[in-house]
Amino acid sequence: MSLFSPPRYQAPFKPYRRDDLTPAIKIFTAAEGLIKGALFGCRMCGNCLLQETAFVCPMTCPKGLRNGLCGGATPEACEVDPSRPCTWYKIYERAEKLGREDALLENNAPLDGNRVGRETWIDVVKMWREREDSPKVTEYFSDREKFDKDWENLFYDIRQPEWWQGDKKYHAPAYEEPISLLEANLRTGEFTCTGEIAPPLSVSETVICKKASWLSGYVAAANFTDNASASARMGSMAASKLCLDSASGLEPVMQLQARDRTRVVIESDVMGAAGLGIKNILCLSGDHHRFGPGPVSKPDQFDMDAVQMLWMLRRMRDDGKYLDGRNIKFRPQLFLGAAGSPFGAPPKYEAIRAEKKINAGAQFIQTQPIFDYNGFLEWVEALDKRNLLDKVYILAGMIPLKSARAANFMVDVPGVSIPPEIVKRMDNAGDKDGQAEEGVAIALEMIEKLKNTPGISGIHFMAVHWEAIIPRLMDESGLPKPSVTTLSETVN
Numbered sequence: 001m002s003l004f005s006p007p008r009y010q011a012p013f014k015p016y017r018r019d020d021l022t023p024a025i026k027i028f029t030a031a032e033g034l035i036k037g038a039l040f041g042c043r044m045c046g047n048c049l050l051q052e053t054a055f056v057c058p059m060t061c062p063k064g065l066r067n068g069l070c071g072g073a074t075p076e077a078c079e080v081d082p083s084r085p086c087t088w089y090k091i092y093e094r095a096e097k098l099g100r101e102d103a104l105l106e107n108n109a110p111l112d113g114n115r116v117g118r119e120t121w122i123d124v125v126k127m128w129r130e131r132e133d134s135p136k137v138t139e140y141f142s143d144r145e146k147f148d149k150d151w152e153n154l155f156y157d158i159r160q161p162e163w164w165q166g167d168k169k170y171h172a173p174a175y176e177e178p179i180s181l182l183e184a185n186l187r188t189g190e191f192t193c194t195g196e197i198a199p200p201l202s203v204s205e206t207v208i209c210k211k212a213s214w215l216s217g218y219v220a221a222a223n224f225t226d227n228a229s230a231s232a233r234m235g236s237m238a239a240s241k242l243c244l245d246s247a248s249g250l251e252p253v254m255q256l257q258a259r260d261r262t263r264v265v266i267e268s269d270v271m272g273a274a275g276l277g278i279k280n281i282l283c284l285s286g287d288h289h290r291f292g293p294g295p296v297s298k299p300d301q302f303d304m305d306a307v308q309m310l311w312m313l314r315r316m317r318d319d320g321k322y323l324d325g326r327n328i329k330f331r332p333q334l335f336l337g338a339a340g341s342p343f344g345a346p347p348k349y350e351a352i353r354a355e356k357k358i359n360a361g362a363q364f365i366q367t368q369p370i371f372d373y374n375g376f377l378e379w380v381e382a383l384d385k386r387n388l389l390d391k392v393y394i395l396a397g398m399i400p401l402k403s404a405r406a407a408n409f410m411v412d413v414p415g416v417s418i419p420p421e422i423v424k425r426m427d428n429a430g431d432k433d434g435q436a437e438e439g440v441a442i443a444l445e446m447i448e449k450l451k452n453t454p455g456i457s458g459i460h461f462m463a464v465h466w467e468a469i470i471p472r473l474m475d476e477s478g479l480p481k482p483s484v485t486t487l488s489e490t491v492n
């Protein structure tokens, strides 16, 4: 057990190389690990964020998330290991008590592998002594303001390496003309819809072309999921490219999750996707392997989280730099998106996470499915309080329910809130056809509300294996079709 954090989930890190470690340093490192382990559950990541995370160690999170909670977190337990509390709930609660919520907005770097498993205290002392503007102990009593400022600067330089330089600011996209049709349509201010197509289990492109043709002319773009629920299918990049090449003319949104990808693979996949003509990318942290059907892979599966991906990809696009500083001569053209979770944690916490994503580079947000309209409004209001609504396009998620079984399944999905009256309506809807019709009626009622909700730019349809229903829903509800069909058309 540790005093201030949930216990460690995995053993402390060990350094990549040990040839430069003297016996004295090894002993010192072991002692530091023991003390910090007992106090904070520290895993010796060498990239300490404790000041930003209200002295709860984020590396005790089983996904190693360093910028906020995942979509499945609950106040009671971690979604990966229900025997432990969610680390990020602890962080938010403690930060609230200490009045340090603002510190949670800083975009924290992924780990620097060269630092893991090594001592940090000697480094801090060295840096303190070498810098002229280090905080002076005497100033703690004589000039507290200056002491606090110098302290903050010192620790900012310690936790934010030169190659990352994360901050709390909003970074507007550094380009003028819309990059994709989806962006162009959203910029018109008209209500804009997107759809979702699950890539097939087989290698056949027929399914993708068929489903893309159903949605073409209705939605501005279609998402291709990326091994959702840790279950293997055709890759999102390949499915997106097949969609792009199909006769449908439908633009893809490539979903890209951090799970199982190192920073190098993320950069490489995005460069490849951009080279293939894919422009919309939805950045996700990803479901843990624990939720997949197969034998589970090793525990440390996340090199980055969605916030870090957005930060890195925005800089590749706008600054033309890889994370290691190399220049990109022809930059990837990317319209970047993120997922929103209105029902995961209390809206005030989810709004912090959304702000980090928007500040990092998210230009559109597609949310989890909305069944509980009032709960959704609370989330929108929390974003509005943080002045986020004019910085991002929000597409409200919708899953049309095809059966009572689907409705009952939703009850236990983390991050989804489905009111009992909706489940009851589906249960009482009679046979298969009656249930599907009731699902359509429920979806149409929700569309009517969402259409008239300020701050909402459109709807994202996730009609799991029922994509053919999307055109009917859009026709019957009078949702507009995309007005911009080529990028040469005037927008703005």
Ligand code: SF4
Residues within 6 Å of the ligand: 060, 061, 062, 063, 064, 065, 068, 069, 070, 071, 072, 073, 074, 077, 078, 079, 080, 081, 085, 086, 087, 088, 089
């Ligand atoms: S619920 Fe998610 S964010 Fe919270 S500790 Fe578990 S994996 Fe981390």
